Amino acid sequence: MALVCARGVRFNVVDLGRPAAPGGPAPLVMLHGLFTGSAASWFFTVAPALARARPVRLLDWRGHGLSERTPGGYDAATLAADLAALTADLPPFAVAGHSHGATVAVRFARTAPGRVTRLVLVDPPFADVPAADAVAAAGRLTPRATALLERTSVLADLAAEPAVTEGDLRGLGGLPVLAAVGTGSPYRPAARLVSRALPAARVHELAGGHDLHVAARARLTPLIADFLEEAHA
Amino acid sequence: MTEGQDVLGEVVAMLVEVVGEDFLLDVEVGPDTTFNRDLALESIEFVALAEKLQGRYGDRVDLPAFIAGMDLDEIMNMTVGDLVAHIGSRLGAAAV
Numbered sequence: 001m002a003l004v005c006a007r008g009v010r011f012n013v014v015d016l017g018r019p020a021a022p023g024g025p026a027p028l029v030m031l032h033g034l035f036t037g038s039a040a041s042w043f044f045t046v047a048p049a050l051a052r053a054r055p056v057r058l059l060d061w062r063g064h065g066l067s068e069r070t071p072g073g074y075d076a077a078t079l080a081a082d083l084a085a086l087t088a089d090l091p092p093f094a095v096a097g098h099s100h101g102a103t104v105a106v107r108f109a110r111t112a113p114g115r116v117t118r119l120v121l122v123d124p125p126f127a128d129v130p131a132a133d134a135v136a137a138a139g140r141l142t143p144r145a146t147a148l149l150e151r152t153s154v155l156a157d158l159a160a161e162p163a164v165t166e167g168d169l170r171g172l173g174g175l176p177v178l179a180a181v182g183t184g185s186p187y188r189p190a191a192r193l194v195s196r197a198l199p200a201a202r203v204h205e206l207a208g209g210h211d212l213h214v215a216a217r218a219r220l221t222p223l224i225a226d227f228l229e230e231a232h233a
Numbered sequence: 234m235t236e237g238q239d240v241l242g243e244v245v246a247m248l249v250e251v252v253g254e255d256f257l258l259d260v261e262v263g264p265d266t267t268f269n270r271d272l273a274l275e276s277i278e279f280v281a282l283a284e285k286l287q288g289r290y291g292d293r294v295d296l297p298a299f300i301a302g303m304d305l306d307e308i309m310n311m312t313v314g315d316l317v318a319h320i321g322s323r324l325g326a327a328a329v
Binding site: 012014016039044048052058060065066142144214217 | 276277281283284300
């Protein structure tokens with residue numbers, strides 16, 4: 001565990017596996033969703049298996065997990081800038097994002113194209129779903145998540161967030177993309193959006209709801225591992 | 234004192250560091266104590282505990298690898314004793 005101060009905010013960053021080394025496999029940085037998400041979302045699901053073959057970095061977004069709660073700054077542009085600061089020490093890396101983490105991943109890849117090698121989108125919220133439904137999709141709220149909702153601008157930030165469009169995705173150029181959506185998720189239509197925008201993307205519909213990394217952990221883990229391995233094939 | 238009791242004591246001390254002494258005052262932590270139901274440990278606090286274990290025991294105790302082999306029900310029902318037994322077996326293996 002490392003508590004890191006970046007951009008005036010204290011963040012919790014968790015590194016798994018061997019440290020990044022020159023000539024070694026590209027690291028994987030994993031981005032959780034809002035409200036109930038944290039580094040633990042990945043730690044207890046797919047991250048340990050993926051960390052066997054590459055360095056994996058998990059982080060807690062501001063206001064989440066053990067990172068500092070700030071009054072505002074939960075929009076994807078601010079979180080993408082946080083991500084840039086929290087990965088400045090890494091060589092180019094693959095990014096996996098769940099939910100709002102997937103939105104941040106796309107924004108980050110657009111603004112820092114040379115930094116991202118591959119992109120994994122887990123139930124990305126690229127579909128028109130009201131913010132209230134997004135909270136409902138996140139499930140039972142912990143006291144930490146309730147404080148986030150009541151004391152910060154997170155809901156307003158989320159409501160004001162422009163949805164990721166086909167144009168945004170096409171702007172990723174030739175970046176390899178893997179997307180997995182839940183058949184029971186309100187964001188299931190995102191699968192068609194990604195397929196239309198990026199015909200070369202690997203798109204999978206897996207049985208499960210919005211927390212696909214939990215419900216479909218057993219199927220998702222090898223999908224991501226194989227996708228990352230292609231980089232070395 | 235056996236090695237198991239040593240490890241138990243160390244795990245409890247790390248738990249206190251993670252969640253704070255006040256929180257554990259009313260709970261007697263033993264091998265049957267569950268992290269989720271008895272301690273209401275938030276998942277991110279368990280991650281913090283895992284990192285403290287890594288700091289204490291190094292690569293000999295690889296909790297992410299331990300978790301990778303469990304299903305979610307097993308993770309949810311994990312007891313302090315399960316964790317202590319895992320640490321003990323890894324330390325024992327390392328000593329051979």
